[in-house]
Amino acid sequence: MWTFLYFVLLPTILIFGLPIYFYRGVISQLRKILRPDLDKLVNTRSSVLAREDWTKNPQWNLVIWLTHEGLLDFEKFRKDFYNDYVMQEDDNGNLKFPEYQQHYYKWMGFLFWRWEDVFDMREHVRTYDGDHQASVVDKSRFLQIVKELTWKPWQARKSPWEFLQVAHYDDGSGDGVEKSQFIFRIHHGLGDGYYILKLLAEDICGVSTALGKPQVIPRNFFQNIFLGFLFWIRAPFQMVQMLVAAHDVNEWHLPLDKVTRPMNIALTEPIKLDWIKSIKNEYCVSFSAVIYAAVTGGIRNLMIEKGVPVPNEMHTAVAVPVPGHPPKLRNHFIFAFIELPIGISDPVERLQKMEINYINLKRSAAPKASFAKVPLVGALPPWMMSPGCVNRLSTCLVSNFPGSPQLYFKGIRVS
Structure with missing residues (x-):
């Protein structure tokens, strides 16, 4: 019965979906004339995650952190990330990652990418200044920071990503090594775990992620x-x-x-x-x-x-x-x-x-x-x-x- 229902529903969905795809194509062209401040439509795979109210009640925030020995030169990192990633160009001279300067914007019923009015790297790469800041952050307090960031809404009209630094972190090991926390927070609508793994491990830390990729069985x-x-x-x-x-x-x-x-x-x-x-x-x-x-x-x-x-x-x-x-x-x-x-x-x-x-x-x-x-x-x-x-x-x-x-x-x- 379920398989029969599937075969009945699938053609219905396809027939219903064709006009929607046509409409998406029309408004994608219209925005060039009526809304030049908008960029491309958010692609269909990201739309299912970007659709939520990310400025008030986000459910798809991703928070990843690296425990760093010593204190990172955050000012230098901010400049390097801007030059190496935010402004990186592809072979055609276009920005490779324009989404770092864009946010989701609903127009004519669909989600588009819209450029920030004024893009400032200091808003995206900064020292943590939330509810649980302290001169020295221990494990229990750091857990509260992660919890806070997991559910914290994003600023409207700003691209939903940020690097945060917790300058002095005590992991309780007693090894005498000064540590800090390097946090990357991003909304899932921008990218998935494999992009983040590649960014943090391969691009930033220089370690190949080839073993982390799904393997494809060759077939004739x-x-x-x-x-x-x-x-x-x-x-x-x-x-x-x-x-x-x-x-x-x-x-x-x-x-x-x-x-x-x-x-x-x-x-x-x-x-x-x-x-x-x-x-x-x-x-x-x-x-x-x-x-x-x-x-x-x-x-x-x-x-x-x-x-x-x-x-x-x-x-x-x-x-x-x-x-x-x-x-x-x-x-x-x-x-x-x-x-x-x-x-x-x-x-x-x-x-x-x-x-x-x-x-x-x-x-x-x-x-x-x-x-x-x-x-x-x-x-x-x-x-x-x-x-x-x-x-x-x-x-x-x-x-x-x-x-x-x-x-x-x-x-x-x-x-």
Whole structure:
């Protein structure tokens, strides 16, 4: 029944979507005459994240930080970032990253990029001056800073990104090394985790992120034709099957109107990669399976500790990277759902089940079908796409990205 419904709805969506794409093309040309202050339309994949009220109630802020040994020359960094990235040009002499000077702007029902009225790097690269500033910031206070920045609205008519410095940070190690925190905050509508990883690790710290990119299995022409044919047979069923299965019922899966903010934040101590790799190798599972199994076990233990009934299974939305990420500020990923075997008490059995679930997700056509669907949703006006961009299915959302070897920024060790 679900597959039949999918085949009925898909042509309807396509027929309905064609006039919208035509209208987008028309207003994209009209803005050159009527609104020369506007740049291009926000692309469809970024629109699903940029559609929210980012100046009042942002839900898609990303906060990343590097612990820096010593104190960074922030004035020099501001100048270097402006020259090397904000003003970087492509082969045609156009700005490679114009979004650093632009913000989302709604016109004729759609989102465009609009240039800042007056762009000032000092507004985007500065010392942290928020509610939790102190002469020396310890771990607990820094957590509050991250929590504040995660939900802090952006200034209207300003591009939603910033680098912040916390000058004196005490990590509690007692090693006598002076440390500071280097924070990058960006709204998800500008770019995704893989762009951020490339910016911070490869571009700024000079460490290749080749190992962090999704690998593509080489196939010949006939294999591609056969798999393409198979995709359109499998995708509808597996897509609907994934969505139906992901509808969780448990005491932690609250209706949206009962979810309060600001949400909380917690951090573990750093976990050594060698330890994770040893588990991976001993049980012949993937690195991601170890991570997800650990998260599942942690949730299970907490539910038991709080006296909450543990369901047989729980689902999480996961960010699935897609090969071919453009070298720009872009979102190039999709969300899929995966089952967390929270009802299994034995950690080894839970790990093995997690590996099976992860393999099934990688083999499924559902993530690719979701990737193909996003431009159809993202082409809609924000008010129309919003109901379809809210996760009402799974209890969790988990995102993990491969790290890099030891990083050095301007010759100084960071972590």
